[in-house]
Amino acid sequence: MNNLFRALNDATRREILELLKDGDMTAGDIADKFDMSKPSISHHLDLLRQADLVASVKKGQFVLYSLNMTVMDEIMVWFMQFKPNATQAEKPRIRLHVGK
Amino acid sequence: MNNLFRALNDATRREILELLKDGDMTAGDIADKFDMSKPSISHHLDLLRQADLVASVKKGQFVLYSLNMTVMDEIMVWFMQFKPNATQAEKPRIRLHVGK
DNA sequence: TAAATATTTAGATAATCTTCTAATCAATAT
DNA sequence: ATATTGATTAGAAGATTATCTAAATATTTA
Secondary structure (H helix, E strand, O other): OHHHHHHHOOHHHHHHHHHHHOOOEEHHHHHHOOOOOHHHHHHHHHHHHHOOOEEEEEEOOEEEEEEOHHHHHHHHHHHHOOOOOOOOOOOOOOOOOOOO | OHHHHHHHOOHHHHHHHHHHHOOOEEHHHHHHOOOOOHHHHHHHHHHHHHOOOEEEEEEOOEEEEEEOHHHHHHHHHHHHOOOOOOOOOOOOOOOOOOOO
16 A cells, blocks of 8 residues: 555556556657656666556567556545544544534 | 545444444543543544534533534535446447557 | 677765754743 | 743754666567
8 A cells, every 4th residue: 555655646657657658668769758867767667667667568679558447446435534434423523622 | 535545444444433423422532442541532534624524512511523414415415437338338448458 | 609688786976854952933931 | 920831943863756877688680
C-alpha cells in the first residue's frame, strides 16, 4: 500500500500510467515522451514496477512496459471505505461535544 | 491533484483519514492516537487540509477535523480512466511490434 | 569480432519531506 | 489578571526523493 501511494505521488509517473493506458510501450518510447533523461525515466518505471502498477517484459534488446490494472482494484477498495455504503445499515456516528 | 496524492503518500495521514471515517475529532484527540508530537500531527493535518481531504472548524479552544468525501470522488474518477469501460465501444489498442 | 543501440546501475547533488523542540497565539479557568 | 490548556508556527536535523552524468550490461547489426 505504501509503495502504491508512493508511486502515484509524482506527475511524471502518473503520466506514464496514462500513456500505457493506450497500449504497451518500450522504455525508450516512454522516455521520448518526456523532457527528462532516460535513467530518470528508468527509475520512475522501477518505482511503478515496485508498486505493481506496471509489468515489464524483455523483448530482445527492448523492455516492454504494460499497465497492471489489478492493483488499481486494491486502491479502489481502500477508497471505497470512505464512501458510506447506502445498502448498509446506518451506523450512528460518534460525535464529540466540545465546549458548553 | 498533486496535493491530493502527496497527502495520501504517508501512512500517518492515511490513518488519520481512517480515524475520521468514524466521526469528527479534535486535533488533540487525533494526536493522542499516535506516538508522535502534536506539532507533527498538526503538520499532517495541514497537508490533509491543503488536499481538501479534511475540513477544520474552530470550536472554542479546540479545532474539529472532519473528512471531506467530495475530493475522494475526484480521485475515483482519475482511477476509473484505467478501468476499461465495458459499456463503451471497444477501441483498438495501439500495439508495438518489436523485434522480428 | 567490433560497433551500435536499448536499458539499467552507480554515484552525486539539490530539493523536498518528516519529525523534533521551543516559542507563539488563542481561549478558558482560577 | 494570570495561569492553564489546545493548537499552530518557526526553525533545525536527518531521511528520502528526483534528477543528472558516466559507466556497465545486454542485444543486435555490420
